[in-house]
Amino acid sequence: MSKSEVALEHGAHEPFLQHHFHDLEQQGEASKIGMWLFLVTEILLFGGLFVGYGIMRMLHAEAFHQGHLHLDRTLGALNTVVLLVSSFTMAMAVHSARTGDRKRLIVFLAATLAFAGVFLGVKYFEYSHKFHEGLLPGKYYRHTGDAVPGVAAFFGFYFVMTGLHGLHVLAGMIAIGWLLRRAVRGDFSPSYYSPVDLTGLYWHLVDMIWIYLFPLLYLIS
Amino acid sequence: MSAHAESYRAVRTYALVLASLLALTVITVIAAGVNFGSAFVNVVVALAIASVKASLVALYFMHLRHDRPMSAVIFVTGLAMLAIFLMFCFLDTLTREHVEPAVTAQIYVRAASISARILSAS
Amino acid sequence: MTGANYLTEQRGLRSWLFTLDHKRIGVMYLWSTLLAFFLGGVLAMLIRLELLTPTRTLMDADTYNKAFTLHGAIMIFLFIIPSIPAALGNFVLPLLLGARDVAFPRLNLASYYLYVAGALMALASMITGGIDTGWTFYTPYSTSTGGAVNLVTLAVFVLGFSSIFTGVNFIATTHKLRAPGMNWFRMPLFVWGIYATAIIQILATPVLGITVLLLFLERVFGVGIFDPKLGGDPVLFQHFFWFYSHPAVYIMILPGMAIISEVIPVFSRRPIFGYRAIAFSSVAIAAVSFLVWGHHMYVSGQSVLASALFSFLTFLVAIPSAVKVFNWVATMYKGSIWLQAPMIYAIMFLLLFAIGGLTGLFLGSLAVDVHLHDTYFVVAHFHYVMMGGTFIAFLAGLHYWWPKMFGRMYSERWSRIAAALVFVGFNATFLAQFVMGSRGMPRRYYNYLPEFQALHVVSTVGSWILALGLLITAGYLLASLRKRPDAPANPWGGMTLEWQTSSPPPTHNFAAVPVVDRGPYDFPPLEAEEELAGRPA
Numbered sequence: 001m002s003k004s005e006v007a008l009e010h011g012a013h014e015p016f017l018q019h020h021f022h023d024l025e026q027q028g029e030a031s032k033i034g035m036w037l038f039l040v041t042e043i044l045l046f047g048g049l050f051v052g053y054g055i056m057r058m059l060h061a062e063a064f065h066q067g068h069l070h071l072d073r074t075l076g077a078l079n080t081v082v083l084l085v086s087s088f089t090m091a092m093a094v095h096s097a098r099t100g101d102r103k104r105l106i107v108f109l110a111a112t113l114a115f116a117g118v119f120l121g122v123k124y125f126e127y128s129h130k131f132h133e134g135l136l137p138g139k140y141y142r143h144t145g146d147a148v149p150g151v152a153a154f155f156g157f158y159f160v161m162t163g164l165h166g167l168h169v170l171a172g173m174i175a176i177g178w179l180l181r182r183a184v185r186g187d188f189s190p191s192y193y194s195p196v197d198l199t200g201l202y203w204h205l206v207d208m209i210w211i212y213l214f215p216l217l218y219l220i221s
Numbered sequence: 222m223s224a225h226a227e228s229y230r231a232v233r234t235y236a237l238v239l240a241s242l243l244a245l246t247v248i249t250v251i252a253a254g255v256n257f258g259s260a261f262v263n264v265v266v267a268l269a270i271a272s273v274k275a276s277l278v279a280l281y282f283m284h285l286r287h288d289r290p291m292s293a294v295i296f297v298t299g300l301a302m303l304a305i306f307l308m309f310c311f312l313d314t315l316t317r318e319h320v321e322p323a324v325t326a327q328i329y330v331r332a333a334s335i336s337a338r339i340l341s342a343s
Numbered sequence: 344m345t346g347a348n349y350l351t352e353q354r355g356l357r358s359w360l361f362t363l364d365h366k367r368i369g370v371m372y373l374w375s376t377l378l379a380f381f382l383g384g385v386l387a388m389l390i391r392l393e394l395l396t397p398t399r400t401l402m403d404a405d406t407y408n409k410a411f412t413l414h415g416a417i418m419i420f421l422f423i424i425p426s427i428p429a430a431l432g433n434f435v436l437p438l439l440l441g442a443r444d445v446a447f448p449r450l451n452l453a454s455y456y457l458y459v460a461g462a463l464m465a466l467a468s469m470i471t472g473g474i475d476t477g478w479t480f481y482t483p484y485s486t487s488t489g490g491a492v493n494l495v496t497l498a499v500f501v502l503g504f505s506s507i508f509t510g511v512n513f514i515a516t517t518h519k520l521r522a523p524g525m526n527w528f529r530m531p532l533f534v535w536g537i538y539a540t541a542i543i544q545i546l547a548t549p550v551l552g553i554t555v556l557l558l559f560l561e562r563v564f565g566v567g568i569f570d571p572k573l574g575g576d577p578v579l580f581q582h583f584f585w586f587y588s589h590p591a592v593y594i595m596i597l598p599g600m601a602i603i604s605e606v607i608p609v610f611s612r613r614p615i616f617g618y619r620a621i622a623f624s625s626v627a628i629a630a631v632s633f634l635v636w637g638h639h640m641y642v643s644g645q646s647v648l649a650s651a652l653f654s655f656l657t658f659l660v661a662i663p664s665a666v667k668v669f670n671w672v673a674t675m676y677k678g679s680i681w682l683q684a685p686m687i688y689a690i691m692f693l694l695l696f697a698i699g700g701l702t703g704l705f706l707g708s709l710a711v712d713v714h715l716h717d718t719y720f721v722v723a724h725f726h727y728v729m730m731g732g733t734f735i736a737f738l739a740g741l742h743y744w745w746p747k748m749f750g751r752m753y754s755e756r757w758s759r760i761a762a763a764l765v766f767v768g769f770n771a772t773f774l775a776q777f778v779m780g781s782r783g784m785p786r787r788y789y790n791y792l793p794e795f796q797a798l799h800v801v802s803t804v805g806s807w808i809l810a811l812g813l814l815i816t817a818g819y820l821l822a823s824l825r826k827r828p829d830a831p832a833n834p835w836g837g838m839t840l841e842w843q844t845s846s847p848p849p850t851h852n853f854a855a856v857p858v859v860d861r862g863p864y865d866f867p868p869l870e871a872e873e874e875l876a877g878r879p880a
Contacts, residue, residue: 020437020444020520029289030446030519036292037511040299041549047303048553048583052568054307055314060574061260073250080246088239091282092232099228138573139565150574156566160557204282208275215267219253220260291518302546302633309637309649310582316646339792 016192028194035198039205042168046209049164053157053216060150067154068217070135072126076218079122080210086115087207090176094200097193102183105196109180112203116173123166130155158217165213168206175199238281245274348750348847363448364850368455369434370748375455376430379421379462386414388810391772391803397793404789408475409490411787413468415478416495420502421462423733424591427598428544429454429509431740432537434748436513438841438848439531441522441857446515447508454508461502468494477787479588482569482580486561493562496555503548503555506594510544513537522840524859531839531863532621536601539625543590543597543632551587554580578644582636589636593628595729596696599736600625600667603689606739607671609837610686611678614864617670624663631660638707642716650709657707664700668693679869683835684758688739691766695731699724702777717787720780723773731769738765738816745820746830750847757819764812771805839863 014024021027057064093108134142137159141152179199182188188196249270257263280286285293349366359367390410393400402410433451437444445451468474468491476485476492485492517538521530558580560566567573569580608615615621637645637653671693680686702724706712715721746752776784779798784791791799833842838861844853 018448020442020446020448026519030515032288033291033295033518034447034450034511034515036295037514037545038507040295041507041545043296043299044303044306044546044549045553047306048550048557051303051307051310052557052579052583055310055576055579056568056574058311058314059576063574073253077246077250081243084239084242084246087242087278087282088235091235095228095231095235099224137564137566138561153567153574156560156564156568160560160566201283204278208278211274211278212268212271215249215253215271219249220264220267298542299546305633306550306582306586309653310579312652313578313582313637313646313649314576316648317644318646339790 014192016187024192024194028192028197031194031198032201035201039201042205042209046161046164049157049161050212050216053161056153056157060153062148063146063150064154066147067151067158068220070130070133071158071218072129073218075122075126076214079119080214082115082119082122083207083210086112086119087204089115090200090203094193094197097183097188097196098190100190102186102188105183105188106180109176109183109196113173113176113180116169116176119169120166120173123162127159161213161217165206165209168209172199172203172206175202234281238277241277242274245270245277249274346845347849348845349850350749350847352850361452363444363452365433365437365445365448365451366748366848366850366852368451369430369432371455372425372433372458373430373748375458375462376422376426379417380426382466383414383418383422384810384813386410386417388806390414391806393789394791394799395803397791397796399790405475407789408477408787409473412474412477416465416474416499418729419478419591419595420499421458421465423595423729424506425458425509427602427733427737427740428513428537428540428594429458429505431602431737431744432513432598433509435744435841436516436534436537437520438747438844438852439534439839440516440520441525441840441853441859442516442520443852443856444520445512446520447512450508451512454505454512457501457505457508461498461500461505464494464498464501467491468498479584480555480558480580481584482558482561482575482577483571485558486570493559496559499555500552500559503552506544507548510541510548513541514545517541522857522859528619528622529859529862532604532615532618532625533601535622535625536597536604539629540594540597540601542626542629543594546633547587547590547594550583551591554583554587557583578640581640581643581645585636585639586633589639590629590632592725592728593632595733596664597625597628599692599696599733600664602736602740602743603671603692604667605837605839606685606689606743607674608864608866609743609835610681610683610689611675612681612836612866612869613674613678614862614866615670616673616676617666618862618864620666621670624666627663628660631656631663635660635707638712641709641712654707654709658704661700661704661707668697668700683742684753684755684762685739685743685835687759687762688735688742691762692732692735692739695727695735695769699727699729699732702727715780717785718780719776719784719786722786723776723780726773726776731773735765741820743835744841745823746834747841747846747848749824750828750830751823751826752830752834753823754819757815761812761815761819764808764815766812768805768807768809768812772802772809773805775799775801775805836866838865 017024018027021030089108089111093105093112096102096104096108130136134144135155136142136152137156138152141155143151176199179196182195249267252266252270253263257266279296285296349364353362359371362368389402390407393402393407393410433445471494472490474480474488474490474492474495476488476490480492480496517530517534557566557568561569561575565573567575569575569577571577604615604621634656635653637649638657641650641654671689702720706715706721706724742753742758775798779795779802780786782795784795784798828847830846832845834846835842840853840857840859841848843857
């Protein structure tokens, strides 16, 4: 039995209900609104980068084309698949929490964490390859033999966009790790699983951002 | 519907969505190799496929399809603001006129004379 | 008032630093933002002193540039944007809704600590070289100049998150924590105003975040998005910057308008005229505010088509504001006006905001703006709306809710003296600036042509009168805190829920959760004796 079910059995006040809400349902709904609002801020944060990228790309089409040729499509596609599967396992984790299946919740959270780790591993591999070739952002660009000038600008965007995204993946991993700990402790039940639900929403957004990053950076020419 | 059947249905939905997402990813990669005529159309096709994928994630993984409408309202409003930002920036960048160098030179000359006047008065 | 309340129920530094009580968080914000206002004000006085003479008066040009940059950045990011929502709003919103706290109390405290962190970073920049870019940080100057630009841009990033968290909290609170019986159209109009503000905070602030992040990365890594030498576009920076900063000015004014909507009905003893019009106009202002940012960029190299489009849209945004002004005035018609300090400031707001708003239309017109851009006309316009508008409304709200927050009444006599000085001083300072701006006096100039000196002297003397009025205000308000608590639960006869609990309120706000069965401005008629004696009933 989860900790909250045990507490209820003993007639205790809901352990995770905050005093200014009158029930867990109201608390959960408020938290959900809060998380969606936060996700919108993330959409606009990354969105700004997309707008900047779009304009710079329009102004320097040839340089950006040259830049993207240096990116490995296979690795990019692999990372896309990895994140999509991790979104699936996250959705399954939320589902397990909602149906009170503690064992599967733990398994799916761990799986999500593992896939996220793979994603970051691939990115590390990609980045070190770029550094090795001198394809660095801005004034640190050291690559020679470009067909057109200005390829450094492409890599400026590449590193900022994937770097910021990577930081969000890392933050997500920390959150999922913390959920894992709470799940093992037995905190969640069908009446209280909102932290899993909300972290899931965040994770799906991180996936969605990559869904757009992949074609824009790796594919379009 | 019993809880068990409902649970099965939900899992089946997630699996179907994942399968669709993976298929669409394959299509994205293939479509990138096809030349649709102009660069603009290539971009539109790629973004359209990405948007279908994003919609699947939002509607099913993020439960927008079955949640209260407020969540979807918040999400769509965010997207709308982003669209406005994008549209106006592009509108500006695409409709700028080229200024003749002679005109620019005239502007600099005039500004320099005004600055000189201010400096000599102080 | 003799019972335990949120100020006395727990004592000691730790009980304040780790509080989750929205009222205490609001009070901490209040003192912090007022401190920031004081710092920004000192800088303003120094700027005006320097401008007494056409050449050097007391500082060199570099210092002058840093002074006006810091004045702008402090006033905007550390005072105006947080003050009404985070100081007054945090205190009053749950009370107005009949709730025990905001939706996310821990997020609220986090928001305050982010504010403090950002403020310390911004102030530290004064010691590490200062910045001279103007509060707008335009590129390419800001990407290439020395000074503490990196520190200040990171400070702004942190402050942005403080603002976002406040917005998230207020929206969730409004949706989910209203007392039973309080539907959307029984909410006090202050809530509608803060809600609309929160929408803007959430949608616009992230773009500021990415803007300063990109500026920081451009300086550190030379990424090249804004630098023309590297193929970037400096006008793109302005698009990014103003996409936030234009809606930001509505983050500043909407809460001020929200206060006016509370004060005028109470002190006219009449229900607000056109409740729904005012409620919807708040949301309309929030929506349209996102469509007009290019009116700051008419002469920056933006295309003529885009500029014309933005100009047209700018006219639209004036309409909902005008709707409010007409409705406030109509509320006062045939009302029983009680001229206490909150009402004096509210009426002052109507006049000063009208002037500020109308002069915005001059600037929004593309053809006229070509002549007025970057002149003192702009400076006067935004001081009329931000100071004559928001700050005066803030004073109205501060005087209105002061008894509720601290349980003390201030000296009505001294408040009138101060208000008179503030009014005279403010107009002397800034009316002169409209005139000199329309005659060509550029903004941010250290030296100017001798023909403008007379108007500058008027403006500087005005600033001294204004400062005196504000110092007196600080004086009598602080003096009131030394008295024994003497404020009744409802000193003004208001009908909104905050007046149903003691002054100051207990920590849990209400003894029992209130049930709402009427609107927020349903006043019973005054008896003649009460009216003569001076309210309330």
